[in-house]
Amino acid sequence: MKIAYIYLSQLETRDANINQMLSMCEALGKHSEVTLFTGWMSKSAFASLCQFFSIKQNFATQRLPVKLLTGSLLIEKVTRLLYCIQVLMALKAGSFDVIYTRDITLLVFLKMLPSWARPNVPVIYEPHTLYHKTSEKVSFELEHASLKLADYFIPISHGIARDLEGILGVDPGRITVLPDGVRVDVIANVQAQSLARDQLQVLYSGSFIDWKGVEIFIEAIPFVRTPNVVFLALGGVGKDFERIEQLVASLDLQDRVILRSRMSQDELMPIAKSAHIGVLPNNRTAIGAHYTSPLKLFEYMANGLPILASDLESMREILAENEHALFFEPSNPSHLATQLDRLLQDEELRRSMGQRNLQAVEAYSWDSRAQRIVEIAKRLTQ
Template sequence: MSDPGRLLYLANARIPSEKAHVYQIFQMCDAFAERGARVRLIYPRRANLDELQDVGDPAAFYGVQRSPELVALPCLDPVKLVTIDLPALGKTPLNPAAFAVQTATFTLAATAYVRRHTRASAVVYSRDWPLLWPLAVGRERPRPVIWEAHDLPQGQVARRALRRLLPRLDGVVAISQGLARELAEWTRSASPPVVVASDGVGLERFSRVPSAAEARKQLDLPLDQQIVLYAGHLYRWKGVDTLARATAQLPPSARVVIVGGTPADRTSFAAWLRQEGLAQRVCLAGYVPPTQVPSYLAAADVLVLPNSGSVPISRTYTSPLKLFEYMAAERPIVASDLPALREVLEHNKNAWLVHPDSPQALAAGITSTLADPERGRRLAAAAALDVRHYTWNGRAERVLTWVDWLASKTNLP
């Protein structure tokens, strides 16, 4: 790397957080450090959820061995009002306005910190492209600036802003081939260098998982039912509503367990389940610390990835963390048949793929997988073998090797 090993990771996120992207950030910081980088994680000092207030060591919370150097910077935080204090206010126009104020003030603080306290040759790395504007545009001395792309904005104003920024970046890490292709279509000849690096998993987290029976006893889950489990957030594009509707067509022995979601989202989803008459078939386990997730996955008979095909982030861009953890858990996977997921999954090889956004198709896929344990074991074993190609350490090595290549091919310091 340019400055031997100095990497500044800018993250506009609450730390710690129940959100998957912060988990991913800590896994990558740990993996970068394992590969020799000296990582400094710069984030905003923001209000947090009550259940996360007592987390003293974020690295231990996320189950990583090497904590990055943590730097919390001040910012204005109206997001607290619309997401934590009064979530009913979290709608347009208040929600976007609150996030805009928080993002703008943290961007100013982060830019000032980077310019004041770090060498110009240190690599600046972020998932949040708005943070990179001041550091990539009008730089007095070239500082390598890398964007890790997980999504592309859909609004016209944000799209124009990102198109203007992209040629000024030194490189982009795209989490999927579909995202990389769309970036190339966006920018044509002005595209910065792009490398594709799918998300990954820490296989060591799954080296000592309990048996299904032991996991169910630990977690107080029924021993006499077939558990169909989803782990993740409750956003609509994740397809949890499709999974809930599919429960009506599952065998009586099946019990759907949903792990995850913010408090506000769980409250809203639970109300929707009651309204639809589905509450008796779905168990909302709520948010659990990342260190407990492998035990929940081990308890399952089938793991479900019901992504919707209705939006680009789900259809084309995503590289779901849960996908790789499902594979490492060595349980059969039933997933939506979408281009983003087919970059890793193959029907009847390492997963059973079904038509997206169809409760009937999802229920049929789950039912047939439950009814054919031999097929389930075959799919699970193949997935566990394939996931060895998707580790955090491997991903970090790929990214850092690419950054070194960029430095050798360009005028980076």
């Protein structure tokens, strides 16, 4: 089985979407021949990127001579068009059994072509959102028309699947929901490394962008009654990091919060393993409430952490209340603190939740996800 994995992204950002893409290519590479078609990055820089995310490059790459530029909508459209043209030429020159993409731009491009000019192989689309719901760049009409070019859909959440069916009219028989995953076996062998010994550690890891709710996490800290607790906020960059840094200062929390910018997997996982609780404070947005499948959720589980999460559909798809997590009212710092105190003050509850999360996360390995995808791809090519 030869798979063309197609996704244009800004590799230099090292965002979670890059982690997800590379993790999937690595996992698919264990069960098939995979070629990742991506924008330009030097060979050494790409190797460094893989190292940052602890990726073993068991897949081929075609690093096309184009970069995704987003300075203006016109420039972005041009760079995406150039990428798609080059991908089409490479697909015509190569021999692949299936196309796998999380890039709606590819579907938009294929829709523009006459049928004879399109690749004559099945296309599997992995939607991470409904773009007409979350972006001004894509209309309902464009998304609806473009999705007709996909033969099968692998959304990362049931919220996406529900809207694919109910809003965009996709046949449910062509949909399989596969949430994101984690390297369960790798994390199992990580040794804990504490940033704050002899204190209970509450961890938020990942992006600091608005809908992630990091502000709510920080604003809850003054309401927490449990003593001897340190709060870790790890992963922000640029203006998002500065915004949270200023919030911490304005609330005079510098002695209670440890802030770190984005970290490699090798740096982050030992710290995560030493934490006592993982927090997912998503705000109630379309992405945060319905569409997301957070990598940090599965990382928390694989590290054996009990979880405190916003009471949202996207969280309850994976987490059962009082078994894997406690929930709090989204965007409510006071309620977050109340639920956090409950976890902080109940060591047995933390222990039992952590153990159940370790057991449950086995179902969410990247490897098992890749196996399901290869099985679907084989059915489509028979």
